[in-house]
Amino acid sequence: MRQRIVRLALAGGVLVLALLLLLATCGGEGSEDGEEPKKPAKRSTGPATRLPVPSGYSTGRGWEVVGAGPDYAVSQTTGLLAYLVREPGGRYRLRTLDAESGKANWSGEAGRPADPSRFPKLLTVVKDDREFFVTWSAGRPSDALSPTETFVALDVYDVVEGERRRVEVPWTGTPTVTATGPGILISDGRANSAVVDPIDGEVSEIAASAVTYPRGCAACKQLTEVRGQTAKGLLLSGVREFWVRGGWFSRQNAPKGADPLSGTPTSVVPGLVLAKWQPVKGAKRAATHQMWTVHDAASGRPVASVECHKPAIEPGRYPQAVVSSSGGYLVAGNLAFDLDAKKGFCFEDEDGSPQLTLASVTDGGTAYGARTARDAAEALDGGGGPVAVSFTTWSVEPLPPNTRLPETEAFGFGVFRWTDRKDRLHLLGYPRVG
Incomplete structure (x- = not known):
């Protein structure tokens, strides 16, 4: 009986020793919640998400950002891509990465927008060969007396160094903020506007009563609207015809074959204006077609034109x-x-x-x-x-x-956007090949 007890004790000791050796070999890969251990993920040189993209791009390399805001901006001088992320306390932070390598670059300080419930909008603006990232948001001041009383909060970042300048502009109504010229333009959808200098933050307000019109243009005074900014000044339009304040007039820059009194700008981007024109009366296709022309924003001169059928119903927004x-x-x-x-x-x-x-x-x-x-x-x-x-x-x-289609291409990389099942936005950069 004594020998049997000794044998059982020896067997138990061997079993305990084997268990200890087994635990030592596992090295703590087990999880505290009882889940099975997972194999370590393989390292990849490309983004984790591989979208189906055009054959001109490779998903085997590139970069990926998860949880970014809906807007992003690309610096054409430095190759940096800027995006926004949420921070605790209703704050947001601007981050940048190198569009070619995907490596993180400078980040701004966390700031509170005018409307903490929404991501701020993001723009780029260039003045005097200096480029800036601009975030903007609009909200009501805490001491506002009127429901239409708002203010526009701008954070202007130097693209190279990331230095920030905060500018707040009192505003009435719903603002539209664009950056098609050397300043940041705030407008009300009509003829009131303000321009913020991105270098020193100076604000220049232009009231509708201060707008000047081209001589002899009655249509310019109807439904007058600020459409954007050019290197020569504000671009405005009336029910027909458009002009740059203190600069050129569309009537003198009509494309060949167009009625010079019919121009209407439909879209403005830095350096260019896309406008719609009616063919001259009596032209073969005047009743059925319209002429679309890209103009140089600095001079007003036509760059390229094409004719298209008139739509059955004019769109509310071009x-x-x-x-x-x-x-x-x-x-x-x-x-x-x-x-x-x-x-x-x-x-x-x-x-x-x-x-x-x-x-x-x-x-x-x-x-x-x-x-x-x-x-x-x-x-x-x-x-x-x-x-x-x-x-x-x-x-x-x-x-x-x-x-999936690229939204833009910067420095040989296509930028793609995708939202996952958790409603998180992914920004992906895939290199162009071939």
Whole structure:
């Protein structure tokens, strides 16, 4: 009996020793909540998310940002991409990364916007060869007496060093903030405006009563609206015709074959204005077509034009023009312009229906969009049938149905956007290949 007890004790000791050796070999990979240990993730040189993208991009390399705000901005001088992230206490922080390598660069201080419930908007502006990232938001002051009394909060960051300047501008009503010229333009959708200098923060207010009109332009005084800023001053328009305050007048810059009294600007981007014109009376297609022209914003001179059928119903909002980073190509809706070759193309069916909606364009002369998409935003969200357009042949190439389209291209990288099931926004950078 004694020998049996000794044998059992020895066997138990061996079992305990084996268990201890087994635990030592596991090295603590088990989890405290009882889950099975997971194999360590393999390192990857590319982003974790691999979207179906056009064949001109590689998903095997690149970068990915998770949880960014809806807006981002790209510096064409430094190659930095800026985006916003939430911070505790209703604050937001501007972060930057190198668009080529994906490496983090400088970050701004966490700041509180005018409306803490929403991500601020994000813009870029250039003045005197200096580039700035600008975040802006609008909200009501705590001591506001009127429901229309608001203020616009601007945080202006030097792109190179990340230094921030805070500017707050009192405003009445709903503001529109753009940066198509050397300043930050705040407007009310009519003729009241203010321009903020990004270098020193100085605010110049221009009331509707101070607007001057071109001589002999009765239409300019009807539905007067500030449309943007150019290097020569504010761009304004009336029910017809448009002009730069203290600068050029559309009547003297009508494209060949257009009625000089019919110009209407539909979109303004830095350095360029896209305008709609009526053909001269008596022209063969005057009753059925309109002329679309890209103008140089500094001089007003036409750069490239194309004719399209008049829509059956005029849209309430015209498509926003999008320009390639080098400035050589411009797209808007079903319009495409090669500005270096001074050529335009209208993608439409024989009955005048638009064939597609273009949403982005690259320096390599390729535009991306979708058939049956209502606008560029729907095309970029995966709606419609994705297509690629070549500026060399003006041909349309259908892409696989699930293809995600680049929103922009910077320094050889396409920037893509995707929202996961947790409603988190992913910004992805995939390099262009070939």
